[in-house]
Amino acid sequence: MKTLMIASLVAGLGLTACASAVASDEPAGPAAHPPASRACFFSHQINGWRDNGSTRENVVYLDVGANDVYRLDTFGPCNDIDTALTIGVQTRGGDAICDGLDVTLIVSSPTGPYRCPVSKITKLTPDEIKALSGRKRH
Secondary structure (H helix, E strand, C coil), X not given: CHHHHHHHHHHXXXXXXXXXXXXXXXXCCCCCCCCCCCCCEEHHHEEEEEXXXXXXXXXXXXXXXXXXXXXXXXXXXXXXXXXXXXXXXXXXXXXXXXXXXXXXXXXXXXXXXXXXXXXXXXECCHHHHHCCXXXXXX
16 A cells, blocks of 8 residues: 555656646756856766865865866765775766756775765866865876
């Protein structure tokens, strides 16, 4: 009985989401057209990353395109980010990354991958990029 109720609730929520998307003049989903007020990028534009160069492990910097760097703050410490050779990103709702809820970092480690949910994304200024101390990795 609970399974059927949950399925009905999920289906009802899906219909509500579809109805509100149809009623809106804006395109549905962040991948359609990222809002101009937020700095967005696409996951396929990421070409490197770095940690913050200190023991505080809940900040990662992504190198995007030719000149941009984005700071990603995670909800808590992201285990092994300072020693990881590779990281990945898992996006939700398309390829556009505009908000912390759009992406989760996947960090490889000897004990298996860690999932690090992102709470906040900030595009760095050119001066902030010059001041970075972490080493760039690909």
